[in-house]
Amino acid sequence: MGEPRLFLRLDLTSRISLGPGKIHLLEEIARHGSISAAGRTMKMSYRRAWLLVSELNSHFREPLVTTRLGGTGGGKATVTPLGRAVIRAYRRMEKEAQRIAQRCAAALIEKLHEGPRRGPKKPARRA
Amino acid sequence: MGEPRLFLRLDLTSRISLGPGKIHLLEEIARHGSISAAGRTMKMSYRRAWLLVSELNSHFREPLVTTRLGGTGGGKATVTPLGRAVIRAYRRMEKEAQRIAQRCAAALIEKLHEGPRRGPKKPARRA
Numbered sequence: 001m002g003e004p005r006l007f008l009r010l011d012l013t014s015r016i017s018l019g020p021g022k023i024h025l026l027e028e029i030a031r032h033g034s035i036s037a038a039g040r041t042m043k044m045s046y047r048r049a050w051l052l053v054s055e056l057n058s059h060f061r062e063p064l065v066t067t068r069l070g071g072t073g074g075g076k077a078t079v080t081p082l083g084r085a086v087i088r089a090y091r092r093m094e095k096e097a098q099r100i101a102q103r104c105a106a107a108l109i110e111k112l113h114e115g116p117r118r119g120p121k122k123p124a125r126r127a
Numbered sequence: 128m129g130e131p132r133l134f135l136r137l138d139l140t141s142r143i144s145l146g147p148g149k150i151h152l153l154e155e156i157a158r159h160g161s162i163s164a165a166g167r168t169m170k171m172s173y174r175r176a177w178l179l180v181s182e183l184n185s186h187f188r189e190p191l192v193t194t195r196l197g198g199t200g201g202g203k204a205t206v207t208p209l210g211r212a213v214i215r216a217y218r219r220m221e222k223e224a225q226r227i228a229q230r231c232a233a234a235l236i237e238k239l240h241e242g243p244r245r246g247p248k249k250p251a252r253r254a
Binding site for chain 2 (some may be wrong): 009011089107111
């Protein structure tokens, strides 16, 4: 049945949040050194990837990603030390929260139907 | 600036997840003893509230909410002991995860702009 999975969105303020999408994008930029390549691996348009980076950068005192115009090979994007700190903080939080979720959900998992899904059951109606 | 807030979605399996919406709905049903009243407080149609309850019930061996056809006063809905256990498990998980989030996010919060939002800043382009 696999283990329960947790998705986290952290609202740092009412204006800026961190979730799995933005964090994954930062990780892919760090890996590929390119916003467009990162976007491609996530099946995201360059425009959308760029806007997410721009939004993140705008809320921090220092940028999380810097870009450099390139020559024939195209530009290069770098995840800054602050950007890497953001990734680490989110992944650490996620890992610890996942451990809590497994503990809290254990008793519930036992109460689920196992095997293939049965048809939806209407709430019992007692006359 | 307020403290960071965390939103959690727990996928118990690939087919059934628990998030703030479903949990809040269960809490409102417990409070009002009625799916329609619970839906109203959440500005949700009766149909949508009923479908969410039906979906939850269908994945557990015992229902989380039972309903009874009513007389002139309308029907009555009851959150079962299992339903209450689901609420408690989620809220406990959320509370513990929130504590972790505050700890992990503290250093990031200090790196945010304070005060009113400044205009979006383009990623620095170095030639």
